[in-house]
Amino acid sequence: MSNIAANNPETPQSTPISKPLENLTLHDEKPKTPLGPHGFTSDGSKKRILLNAFDMNGIGHTSVGQWQNPTDKSKTKNTLDYWINLAKLLEKGKFNTLFLADNFGSHDVYQESHAPAIKAGAQWPLYEREKIVSAMAAVTKSLGFGITSCTTFEPPFLLAKRFSTLDHLTRGRIAWNIVTSWSDSAARAMGLEALPEHDERYVIAEEYLQLIYKLWEGSWADDALVLDTNTSTFANPDKVRKIEHRGKYFKCVSAHQVDPSPQRTPLLFQAGMSPAGAAFGSKHAECIFIGGPNPAFVGEKIKKTRALAQSQGRNPSDLKFFISFTPVLGSTDEEAQAKLQEYLKYSILDGSLAKFCGISGIDLAKFGLDEEFPTDPEHPTLSHLSVKQREVLTNRPDGYESWTPRILGEWSAIGGSSPFQVGSGEMVADELERWIRIADVDGFNIGHVVVPQAWVDVIDFLIPVLEKRGWLGNSNEYSVPGGTLRENLYGTPGDSRLRASHPGSAFKFDVLQK
Template structure:
């Protein structure tokens, strides 16, 4: 009997165009180069490192506000560089793309604050400039400070944000998929026609939230619609992902919860007429890798000594709306429905295996790696654990954070990936083509006919 083929593990690097991401307090580490985030050379070096490691993509997070729920101020976030200061991630991509050949780029842009007409043009531009290596992480945004800075008195309620996002997707699908025919641009010098006007169409969208007559301003790019990522594991978020997403990013806490989310999203995708394997699932992960288990343990202990006390509580407050400073250490943290991140709220309440006190939650969020799973050990041990997560949960790979930049990623590229390649579970060469083709196969540059966007094609 022929043995089943081993599943290929895929890797994205998880980053943000800011002084620090999710490694709270570790900006103080002497080897950390995060302070260089304002330097294009830093990003070029990172992109080239990831391409050397055959990563699928650099996944760029973003936020539009301050983490100011903790103690009612932004002080803790500023003191510990909790995703501030921060710059626009999309502006980094063309330079990194120019310096690489295969690496994809997934950029986070919220549907709550970005108008779909301008956003559609920006993403088409990036898809052109990267030659089809752009993805969009679709989020709805969750910080009250962001809402205020965009002229709102308070955040839009959680489920209403997804209702807006559904219409947003309809608008951009019409612009990307239906507005320009493939052969609209003919550049016919003899007849003096650059673009055939009869092949450029208004979309005539009139909905509850948007009125966009069109047409799209940009000619079709290699992928038309960027590869669609989504990060959100609430019930509403999973339904949204099942309908739209090609790649889903989820925080994993246990084999059981990760398998539940993965199976549920794929089952819902099939109910929409898609195939379960139309959705790739990536789990948040951090690693502490040593040449020996003892060396890794020493590294982990060093990182723990540098960890922050208040910074993680600030980011937890932003994700959940819960100010951990307002509870006594022995008080029980109960579930509260908020308009922030519902899954993070449920992590230590309705989804927890036990009852947590405020003090216990503080200790949990202070752990190195924050909400993400952290694999610690020798390169062999980390490779073993990565394979175990894939085999037990059905995920496709990992969104890999880096605790110390760039050494955490270098350890994975130089020590772990060669082991995975030897085991036949990690690619040794990139597949040709666009970002979507690299993920789903040759000839798959455009969304498949079974995706809901296909219904808006001209």
Template structure:
């Protein structure tokens, strides 16, 4: 039986997320993102469409590299303003039953204890539907907000992340035994003291002693996401992550990246298929191919390729505005997103080619066509690359999600490549169908 496709909506608590400029489209509702009504409506739409989850991106800092200022970022609302995504989850969980919530939190600006406590609390409140996308940051502007001069070196940020997670695992997995909470009113014992233990952590970056305040949540540890694709990032991700988000590209490039991840996971003593791999995509679809192309033309009238370049400049840590339209942009080592910056080493990239790539203001692979056509394109991409699912980014919201639900998902279901109903259980169980807790091979189980 062919493998079924996993699907997350990819979004952010802001106006301009990936496909920039489309907030100006008359049917786009993202300018109301600062009200709960917008998010509650979106959560209900996604659950009705049987999405596995909503993956909420986030950044700490601002995109101020392009033209060495914030002008384009502010005018086009390039992830500015943006809100803390964790504040949305309880509300969206209250109007849904199955939808999962993957939320990005940058551990470079957190302490393990309060963050572990927030995630455990959310896991309780959502009945086990929460996941953590672990990031270490890449913006100098974030460091300045915290009174620091510049980012720590790339690999050092991952060293700190290793210690951060080791401590979180102790809180989530080892402070409270299973069955510690009794809730016996007659004997007046809520928790068995013999089954609760103080942890003692003396790490390279963090120290902590004491009992974790939150009793074991449905998943104990939230479902773990990561998106590192540098050599150090892949090493970290394949040690810890249960789901990895990778960049798109052609089928051969993505397949090579998938194979690299699975090989590295095996080297860490994990089953290669114990990691679900997702690719970010943009889709424009309608009833027919002609209508989809017309919709793309319409969307392009509102998109801002320049805003996409402003975003991209901060991703690679270099001001791309200083280059002529057709001048090859040279590779320069930076402390930003290594996997994105490395492309300048091997590809002839110009400002003009980047603008062509950012026709909808974003750089994710674009699939256009009727529901049947797009469904087949995505199935082919899925089967040929060996990925496990897609993170579908928005264009015009919520229209783009509604279009996908109306036109693409039924085509997948007809070919038995997508579920027709949710299974019960936690987010981890829905993804892996192997129970609510971390796989026994995961390093957290042995801390």
């Protein structure tokens, strides 16, 4: 294996993708196999598939370089107009949630420098994501908002106050994507030399959740808010408990400052699939983001995680699994392929590699740009990588027989590292059904190449097909219009609080021990 250094002149500094990849169109030949047992409810009907719009308040979220494309409006993400118009569009288009990813620091693994990421606009710049939610909530009634926040960098008391406030302002349409961070760049931005060790981050997160459940579920009784002008009593102090938590990582002595919000605990998302992450997610998460190179690989992870949840006393069907998926849509397959070729003109290879390396922690500049990755995870040239990193490099996507840094960068230029499909609404719906049938997924984080046109195309070309095929529920819209996000997730009115088998329910006011 060659070992190209970051400053080697053979490593291009800003190489656009100049030719179409044949690999990007290999999905046309998938066999039309009938749906298996996955995708159906116990009564034999199709389960309702949930759709999230996957965005980030910044440039170059998943498709680096598209800020150069005249169709793309990501340069206006620092305005409220972008987000207000997007929220109206998504609600009208029957999306369930706008999911907002986040990151701290810059991607500085590739070539051991942040320069390629900054030059290409690879998740740079990034703006704060919570400030925009209230404006979007004001112009919608049912659209949910998923917000990524990290347990490693922020005191639980502050996060609990902020999310309870947002849950009030949105009338219960807030979700928290729980992350522990994966980037030493983020740690350095927060004043740390490096992140705590991987599994320790989940130990920290476990205590974080114990404290935050006490605040959200156990500090206020349901009837603590009195608003009695006759006795000048706003809240009954006997029904507002001061939480006293003194743990290894966190200390807090205070009542929760916010009265109970519609959901109390926001809907909980989580994405870690390492052994520690899967154990944490199967215990706490209601929705799990999961990824992998193909449906069979992902299906095994989903099966194991559901079993793990059941072993912890939870109903495995309470967990909803989502994959990220990026469609490139047109009224015909040919029109969609033409869009793809247009998008590829604006992609920046170094920016895509910088983003991939920043997220994976693997500096692909140490490999030859056209050098094949080993297929064996135990290959000695991968010995310096973690088990997860080896998995990333050796489990190539379906249809790829050649797998090099250049091809990986070109592949991740469209929708990041998530699966994608190019074609008409019918063809994309076929691919979604393949993931449902094989992997047993419950929903999709719909990614984008250009914004907001990507979601306009989903609404115009894909939603009608999914409706016709019966994947969006009998009502063809939210199951509980105007309801909380948790009600809309499970499709049951009144189901706005944590379910009884969820560990957070043990911290409710009437069961929490003083």
